[in-house]
Every structure is written in structure tokens, then in C-alpha cells.
Amino acid sequence: MKVIDITTTLANGTTRVLLRSPLHGLVSNRVTLITVCGRKTGRLYTTPVDYVRDGDTITVVSRSHRTWWRNLRGGARVTVRVEGKDLKGVAEVVADDREAVAKALLALHPRYSA
Numbered sequence: 001m002k003v004i005d006i007t008t009t010l011a012n013g014t015t016r017v018l019l020r021s022p023l024h025g026l027v028s029n030r031v032t033l034i035t036v037c038g039r040k041t042g043r044l045y046t047t048p049v050d051y052v053r054d055g056d057t058i059t060v061v062s063r064s065h066r067t068w069w070r071n072l073r074g075g076a077r078v079t080v081r082v083e084g085k086d087l088k089g090v091a092e093v094v095a096d097d098r099e100a101v102a103k104a105l106l107a108l109h110p111r112y113s114a
Contacts, residue, residue, distance in 0.1 A: 012047065012048055015031060015033075016033060016048060019031065019032070019033050019048065019081055020033075020081070024081075024083070024084045025083070025084070028081075028082065028083045028084060029083065030050060030051070031048055031050060031051070032048070032049060032050075032051045032058070032060070032080045032081055032082050033046050033047070033048055033049075033080065033081040034046070034047055034049050034068075034079070034080050034091075035078060035079040035080075035081075036068065036072060036076055036077075036078050036091070037071065037077070038071055039070075039073075045068050045071070047066075047068050049061065049062055050062075051080070051082070052104045052107040053082065058080055058082065058087075059094075059103075059104040059107075060080075060091070061101070061104050061105060070093075072091045072092060072093050073092075073093050074092070075090050075092045076090065076091055076092075077089075077090055077091075078090070078091045
């Protein structure tokens with residue numbers, strides 16, 4: 001296992017614990033847990049991800065080299081933990097929608113909008 005993999009595993013585990021705790025407010029305005037069922041394995045995967053909320057729409061941002069998001073192709077039932085509450089919905093990949101991706105990234109990182 002590479003050092004980066006170990007670091008990511010530890011950081012993700014710590015973030016999962018934090019977002020499920022009463023201290024979730026420290027990060028839950030920008031980081032959520034998304035739970036999705038694996039297409040091939042049927043196993044549930046829970047991953048901390050950055051997100052932007054606009055009304056009832058939650059846009060999650062992930063790097064393309066990650067693999068979990070591929071389970072969302074074609075639409076998938078998900079649970080997201082937002083501000084201490086579990087919300088259920090259907091997710092889909094919009095990687096080809098550059099405008100939606102840019103809007104979400106700018107909302108997460110407004111200092112780049114100049």
C-alpha cells in the first residue's frame with residue numbers, strides 16, 4: 001500500500017467519524033458522506049466528498065481518477081449525510097456538463113471566480 005493510500009484511508013475514516021458525530025458542524029457545510037451501492041458487488045460504499053447545495057439539488061465534486069462515482073452512471077439511489085441528516089435521492093454523473101462542473105467548483109472555491 002502506498003503512503004498516499006494510507007493517508008487517504010486515515011483521512012477518510014476520520015472524516016466519516018466526524019460527520020457522524022455531534023461535531024459535524026465543523027465541516028458539514030462543505031463536506032458530506034455519500035453512500036452508494038456498488039454496481040458489481042452490491043456492497044455499500046460510503047465516501048466523504050465536497051458538495052454544493054442549491055435548494056434540493058446537491059452537487060458532489062470528485063476527481064475523475066477516483067472510482068466510486070462510476071457506480072452513479074445511469075442514475076443510482078444514494079444517501080448523503082448533509083448537516084447531520086441523512087437524505088435519500090437519486091444521483092447521476094454530469095462529468096460531461098462542463099458548465100455544471102465549473103459552477104460547483106467555483107461555489108466550493110470562490111476565490112478563483114475573479
